[in-house]
Amino acid sequence: MPLAVYVLGLGIFTQGTSEFMLSGLLPDIAADLGVSIPDAGLLISAFALGMVIGAPLLAVATLRLPRRAALVGLQVVFVAAHAVGALAPGYGLLFATRVIGALAYAGFWAVAIATAVTLVPASAKSRAVAVVAGGLTLATIVGVPAGTVLSQYASWRAAFWAVAAATLISAICTLLALPADRGARGARSVRAELRGMARPALWLSYAITAFTFGAVIVTFSYLASLLTDVTGIRDAWVPVLLALFGAGGLLGLVVGGRTAHAAPLATLGWGLAALAVISALLAMAAHTAIVVVALVFALGVAGYVTNPALQSRVFTLAPAAPTLVGATNTAAFNVGNTLAPLLGGLSIDAGLGYASVAWVGASLAVVGLAGVLWAARLERARSFVPVIQNS
Incomplete structure (x- = not known):
C-alpha cells in the first residue's frame, strides 16, 4: 500500500477526531458559553449538516483543481476554522x-477517497478505502478519548x-507524500461526472449506505x-467501552477490506444481518454487564465490516464519476448520522428507554439488508440479459 494512502488516513484521523469528540466536551462548552447542553448539542448537528452539504458541493468546487492542492487547501481551511473556534x-x-x-x-473525505482508489490497482481499491476510512475508526479509539481527557484537565478550547x-x-504530510497530479483531474467536467451518476443501482447503494451507518450510529x-x-456501569469505565467499540470497528475494517473487493454484496449482507442480531441482543440484554461488554465489541465489528464495501462499491457502479460519486456517498453516510440519532431520541422521548435505540438500530439494519437483497437481484438481472441476447 503506498505511503500516500496512509497519509490520507492520517488526515481523516485528525479531522475525524473533531467530528466525534464534542460528545465528551458538551458540558464544558455549555458551562463556558452560558448555553444549555441541548443547545451545545446542536453543534454536533451543525457539523453533520455541514458534512451532508459539503461533500458534493466541495467535490464539484474542487473538481478542476489538482487533488493534492485541493486536499491541502481543505485542511488549511479546517485548521483555520478550529483556531477561530478555540x-x-x-x-x-x-x-x-x-x-x-x-x-x-466533507470535501477532504470526498477527494481523499477518490485519490486513494487512483493510487492502487483495481484489486487493492477496497483495502485502500479501508485504510483511509480506518483513520475515522482510529479517531474513535484514540482521538475522542484523548480530546475528552484534555478537556477535563485543561479546557475544551485546548482540545480544539x-x-x-x-x-x-x-x-504538511499530505503535501510531501502525495504525487503531483498529471492533469487528468483537470480534464474532468461536472457534466461528465453527473452523466456517470445516472444509474438507479448507484442511488440504491446510497440508500443502503445511509441505513447501514444509521443502524450503527x-x-x-x-x-x-x-x-x-441501564447496564449500571460506572462513568469511569465508559471511555474504555467506547474504545472497545472502536477496536471492534478497526477489526471490522480489516476484515471488510479483504472481502469487499471479491464479494461486496455478500459482505454487506452478512454484516447487516449480524448488525441487526447484535443490536437486538443488546436491547434485550442491556441489564447484564458482561453480555453488554461483549456485544459492544461485536457491534463495532459488525458496524464497520461493511464500510469498505459501502465506500468502494460506488466507484464500481459509476467509474465515470470518480469524485462526485464518492462525495455523494459521504453525504449518504451523514444522512444516516443525522437522522438515525433523531429517531433514537424520539424513541427515548416516547418513554421506551435508552435500550430502545438498539431496537431502532436493528430495524434500520433490516431495511438496509432488504436494500442489499434488492441490489443483488438487480445485479443478477443485469448479468442474465447478455445470456438471453447471445442465445
Whole structure:
C-alpha cells in the first residue's frame, strides 16, 4: 500500500477526531458559553449538516483543481476554522466554525477517497478505502478519548487547538507524500461526472449506505447513557467501552477490506444481518454487564465490516464519476448520522428507554439488508440479459 494512502488516513484521523469528540466536551462548552447542553448539542448537528452539504458541493468546487492542492487547501481551511473556534467568545461564532470545518472535512473525505482508489490497482481499491476510512475508526479509539481527557484537565478550547495542530501536521504530510497530479483531474467536467451518476443501482447503494451507518450510529450515539443508566456501569469505565467499540470497528475494517473487493454484496449482507442480531441482543440484554461488554465489541465489528464495501462499491457502479460519486456517498453516510440519532431520541422521548435505540438500530439494519437483497437481484438481472441476447 503506498505511503500516500496512509497519509490520507492520517488526515481523516485528525479531522475525524473533531467530528466525534464534542460528545465528551458538551458540558464544558455549555458551562463556558452560558448555553444549555441541548443547545451545545446542536453543534454536533451543525457539523453533520455541514458534512451532508459539503461533500458534493466541495467535490464539484474542487473538481478542476489538482487533488493534492485541493486536499491541502481543505485542511488549511479546517485548521483555520478550529483556531477561530478555540478563540470564539460566544456560541454563535463557534456554531459557524463548526459548519465551516465540516464543509472542509466533507470535501477532504470526498477527494481523499477518490485519490486513494487512483493510487492502487483495481484489486487493492477496497483495502485502500479501508485504510483511509480506518483513520475515522482510529479517531474513535484514540482521538475522542484523548480530546475528552484534555478537556477535563485543561479546557475544551485546548482540545480544539490540539485538533488544529494535528491537522496542520497532516496537511504538511499530505503535501510531501502525495504525487503531483498529471492533469487528468483537470480534464474532468461536472457534466461528465453527473452523466456517470445516472444509474438507479448507484442511488440504491446510497440508500443502503445511509441505513447501514444509521443502524450503527443510532446505538453509538446513546451508548454512554445506556451503559450508565441501564447496564449500571460506572462513568469511569465508559471511555474504555467506547474504545472497545472502536477496536471492534478497526477489526471490522480489516476484515471488510479483504472481502469487499471479491464479494461486496455478500459482505454487506452478512454484516447487516449480524448488525441487526447484535443490536437486538443488546436491547434485550442491556441489564447484564458482561453480555453488554461483549456485544459492544461485536457491534463495532459488525458496524464497520461493511464500510469498505459501502465506500468502494460506488466507484464500481459509476467509474465515470470518480469524485462526485464518492462525495455523494459521504453525504449518504451523514444522512444516516443525522437522522438515525433523531429517531433514537424520539424513541427515548416516547418513554421506551435508552435500550430502545438498539431496537431502532436493528430495524434500520433490516431495511438496509432488504436494500442489499434488492441490489443483488438487480445485479443478477443485469448479468442474465447478455445470456438471453447471445442465445
